[in-house]
Amino acid sequence: MKHFPIFVNLVGQKVVLAGGGETAVAKLRLILKTEAEVHVFGSDAVDQIVAWADAGRIRLYERALQAEDCWGARLVYAAQDDEILDARVARIGRATGAMVNVVDNLKASMFITPAIVDRDPVTVAIGTEGAAPVLARHIKKTFEDALPPSLGLLARLGQTFRGAVEVLPMGRKRRNFWSKFYFERGPLALAEGGEAAVKAELASLLTTNVESKDLAGRVDLVGAGPGDPELLTLKARKLMHEADIVIHDQLVAAPILELARREAIIIEAGKTGFGHSWKQEDINDLMISHAAQGHHVVRLKSGDPVVFGRLDEEMDALDAAGVDWAIVPGISAASAAAAGMRVSLTKRKRNSALQFLTAHDVNGFANQQWWDLAQPGAVAAVYMGKKAAAFLRGRLLMHGAASNMPVTIVENASRLNQRILQATLMDLPEVLETSSVNSPVILLVGLAPRVTAKAMIDLNIAQTEYS
Numbered sequence: 001m002k003h004f005p006i007f008v009n010l011v012g013q014k015v016v017l018a019g020g021g022e023t024a025v026a027k028l029r030l031i032l033k034t035e036a037e038v039h040v041f042g043s044d045a046v047d048q049i050v051a052w053a054d055a056g057r058i059r060l061y062e063r064a065l066q067a068e069d070c071w072g073a074r075l076v077y078a079a080q081d082d083e084i085l086d087a088r089v090a091r092i093g094r095a096t097g098a099m100v101n102v103v104d105n106l107k108a109s110m111f112i113t114p115a116i117v118d119r120d121p122v123t124v125a126i127g128t129e130g131a132a133p134v135l136a137r138h139i140k141k142t143f144e145d146a147l148p149p150s151l152g153l154l155a156r157l158g159q160t161f162r163g164a165v166e167v168l169p170m171g172r173k174r175r176n177f178w179s180k181f182y183f184e185r186g187p188l189a190l191a192e193g194g195e196a197a198v199k200a201e202l203a204s205l206l207t208t209n210v211e212s213k214d215l216a217g218r219v220d221l222v223g224a225g226p227g228d229p230e231l232l233t234l235k236a237r238k239l240m241h242e243a244d245i246v247i248h249d250q251l252v253a254a255p256i257l258e259l260a261r262r263e264a265i266i267i268e269a270g271k272t273g274f275g276h277s278w279k280q281e282d283i284n285d286l287m288i289s290h291a292a293q294g295h296h297v298v299r300l301k302s303g304d305p306v307v308f309g310r311l312d313e314e315m316d317a318l319d320a321a322g323v324d325w326a327i328v329p330g331i332s333a334a335s336a337a338a339a340g341m342r343v344s345l346t347k348r349k350r351n352s353a354l355q356f357l358t359a360h361d362v363n364g365f366a367n368q369q370w371w372d373l374a375q376p377g378a379v380a381a382v383y384m385g386k387k388a389a390a391f392l393r394g395r396l397l398m399h400g401a402a403s404n405m406p407v408t409i410v411e412n413a414s415r416l417n418q419r420i421l422q423a424t425l426m427d428l429p430e431v432l433e434t435s436s437v438n439s440p441v442i443l444l445v446g447l448a449p450r451v452t453a454k455a456m457i458d459l460n461i462a463q464t465e466y467s
């Protein structure tokens with residue numbers, strides 16, 4: 001990010017703009033949304049600018065800008081559509097210590113003006129650092145459509161009530177009050193009886209909330225999916241918006257944590273196989289103590305919490321503590337890996353069973369039904385299998401598996417840095433080693449990535465089904 005977005009208070013501040021044409025008009029339309037003191041310098045100003053001057057909304061000087069004109073200015077805009085003249089204004093502006101913007105000239109500007117959706121006091125500012133104005137326009141339209149024009153009025157009325165609402169304890173109760181107001185009762189009241197009805201609604205909603213019982217805390221055990229935020233369920237997304245506390249595993253991808261409420265407390269409780277780890281009991285205690293304080297806890301687990309997530313230990317602890325909880329399933333790494341390989345995990349006549357197995361359990365390398373797994377056509381998704389690759393190979397070969405049995409390594413399934421490496425049972429440990437696989441990885445034993453018809457022709461190979 002080269003440009004940091006901020007909202008500058010321009011009440012009573014001097015803003016200087018050089019230019020009198022249509023470019024100047026476009027910028028002035030935005031600046032005039034504020035309560036700044038606007039000084040415009042330009043001969044031959046177009047009618048709109050003259051009209052603003054006549055109405056007292058700007059001060060118009062029909063001459064070129066001089067150094068002293070910028071003294072005390074907070075912002076200086078060069079909007080003359082003339083590179084040389086604009087460069088002069090920019091120099092003057094910089095010399096007086098103002099922030100300078102040269103319209104449509106990113107390089108010469110100290111700041112840029114975003115596209116704005118105005119629902120004052122709610123303002124959405126959209127910037128693409130000049131990279132994609134079309135994108136900014138599209139996003140602006142999306143927000144324009146999503147935010148009704150009445151939102152500004154509701155927010156202003158709500159603002160006058162903020163002090164009164166402090167009688168509600170901070171956290172879920174207060175938040176519930178505001179979401180009910182903004183998304184349910186406020187818009188209804190406004191439509192039915194205008195501003196007066198909204199004020200009455202605020203008062204009655206507050207009384208109801210003050211009198212309502214304190215909300216009990218709860219824990220949702222939520223699947224975060226394999227990493228791509230678009231693979232979150234709608235329910236998971238909604239809960240992330242509501243949670244007071246998010247306790248997540250190390251594997252949960254950063255873009256997903258971004259979806260938590262800004263005020264939410266986010267705690268990483270990593271249980272890495274081989275590094276510093278949180279103890280399961282500590283994680284249980286953490287969930288229980290926050291729930292006991294009336295907080296809504298989202299316990300975010302990678303993939304699907306019901307797959308190798310030590311879920312029973314958490315459910316048992318929550319039950320023992322009398323905390324209310326629910327499970328929200330997610331997309332497991334195996335499903336995402338298969339999607340990345342463009343294959344199905346099951347196939348008629350190939351495998352009518354599918355195994356999800358972990359290469360590790362409490363006793364180290366996990367023992368499995370090796371005989372079944374070694375059969376032609378068998379398919380297994382191996383979680384936490386990196387360190388156990390050589391062990392896996394040994395056991396499968398010993399039980400009669402073909403040495404050329406395909407094994408696909410999918411690293412970072414569904415993420416931007418997803419890698420799919422093709423191996424056989426024989427060279428699996430070597431491929432893992434030489435490809436420096438360091439991120440979460442799942443092994444799909446018995447499956448090779450789908451080869452497209454075109455790729456087969458290009459490579460001049462026939463797709464031989466493993467059997």
Ligand code: SAH
Nearest residue numbers: 303304307332333383384412413440441442
């Ligand atoms: N509940 C999770 C599994 C947790 S066990 C799920 O349903 O996916 C942790 C293991 O899952 C990792 O060691 C790795 O084998 C696998 N894993 C999780 N996310 C992954 C991803 N994005 N890509 C590949 N493997 C992943």
